[in-house]
Amino acid sequence: MRSVITRALLLAAGLVTVVFLATAGFLLRGQAVSAAAAADQRDAAVVGAVLAVSADPDAVRGTIARTSAGAEGRLSVVLADGTRLGAGGGSAMVSVGGAVVSVVPAAVPFPFGTALVVVGVAGLVLAGGIFLGHRPFTPVITALRVLASSSGRRVRLTGPRELEALAESINEASTRTSQLVAKEREMIADVSHRLRTPLAALRLDADAVGSGPVADRIRSAVSTLGHDVDRIIQALQPVESEAASTCDVASVVEARMKFWSAHADDQGRVCEIDVGEPAWVPLSPDALAAVVDALLENVFRHTPPAAPVGVSVVRHAGWVTLVVEDGGTGVADPSSALHRGISGGGSTGLGLDIARAAAVATGGTIHLERGRLGGARVRLRFGEANSHHAPASPRAWRLWRGHP
Known part of the structure; x- marks a missing residue:
């Protein structure tokens, strides 16, 4: 300025x-x-x-x-x-x-x-x-510096009337956002706690099923669901400081695909897995596992039982790419699919929103395309841990409505 x-x-x-x-x-x-x-x-x-x-x-x-x-x-x-x-x-x-x-x-x-x-x-x-000409602008520059350095806290500045009005608008927007976030956290916490009772009943029923592959898968699914509910509740607790964590995408994907591969076998799906070499990203294992589960859940929920599914991990030039594709009918409206809550087709869009948020948190992107299997392909690019590279452009996402 x-x-x-x-x-x-x-x-x-x-x-x-x-x-x-x-x-x-x-x-x-x-x-x-x-x-x-x-x-x-x-x-x-x-x-x-x-x-x-x-x-x-x-x-x-x-x-x-x-x-x-x-x-x-x-x-x-x-x-x-x-x-x-x-x-x-x-x-x-x-x-x-x-x-x-x-x-x-x-x-x-x-x-x-x-x-x-x-x-x-x-x-x-x-x-x-020139020297004296700067003096009338000194309050403006000071106010802008205060405004720029007030990220995450209320803005208090004195200066031109227009900038004071802008600071008030920012404070109001920040207050409104905090209220919405708090309301969302309360809602998720309430839903999560409400899930504990049916989960307890499911655990008892799963134990009563007996032994066998199907019973084992049911118990594994119930255990995973219980773990996810606990993780959601823990995530809602405010944390003052948290050390940065990293995880190996290949290991996390490989671990989660043990469950999803069994599910694919039960439905008669062809499941292709190619995780490649270790690839570390600045995300916690639980956060990345939630991304994998959200994407695979979308595939199993919105494609026919016989539709193939493919998962691959590629590390290249400071980026780690996770691809999940299927042989379904594809996504009719990719633009809506990448916006939370308005996905359509009976979906809330939360799965893709979770994946997008995780990719953007590492400086990466999400791409929704038509894949080689004929259906949708979700391609996530994560910034590799300890890799110094320019952020991807655009930072949010790219849509492609073409055909294979």
Whole structure:
């Protein structure tokens, strides 16, 4: 902001200075010409005074030689009898008793010395104008700095009325956002706690099923659901400081796919898994596991039982890409699918929103496309842990409505 103001002041003051210097130069030049003309007029008057007393050629020549114009060969006298004394033949300036005194105007040099003084003074005035011009903007700059440094807390500033109104609007928006977040946390906490009773009943029923692959999968699903509910409740507790955690995407995906692969086998789905080499991202294992579960749950819920599913992990150039694709019918409206709560098709859109939030938290992106299996492909790009690279652009997401 300060540099912008400086450039604006410099432009305005510079234009004023140029006009000032041009005017001063014109006046200095005019003053020099006027002074030279006045000097020539005085020399002609001196010679005219001598002619009024005597027309003796020798006396007139002596007088001409003693004048500045005469010494420079610019002054001449034509006597009444036509005799020319002196050199030059300029404009007639004095006429006495039939004799005419003429002076050739001198070549007036530009007064560079005086001009340099004027330029120096103009430079000082320009610097002083820029310095003093910043003073009215000081409250604005101070208020903007306070505004910029008030992230996460209420803004208190004094300055121009418009900035104070902006600070009040920001405070109101922050208060409203905090209220909405608190309300959402309360709602999730209430739902999570309400789930504990049916979960307890499900655990008892699962234990009563007996043994076998199906019973084991039911107990595993109930256990996973219980773990997720506990994790949600724990996440709702305010944490003052939390050390940054990382996880290996390949390991987390491999662990979660043990459950989803069994589910795919039960439905007769073809499940392709390619996790590749270890790839670390700045997310907790639980957070990444929630992303994998959300994406796979969408696949199993919104595609036919026989539709294939593929999961792959690729590490390249500071990025870790997680791809989940299926052989379903694809996504009719990718734009809505990537916005929470308005997904359509019987979905809340929370799954893709969880995935998008996790990717953006690492500086990455989410891409919703049509995949090689014929259905939807969700491609998440996570910023690799301890990798310094420029953030992806755009930061949020890209939509593609093309066909394979």
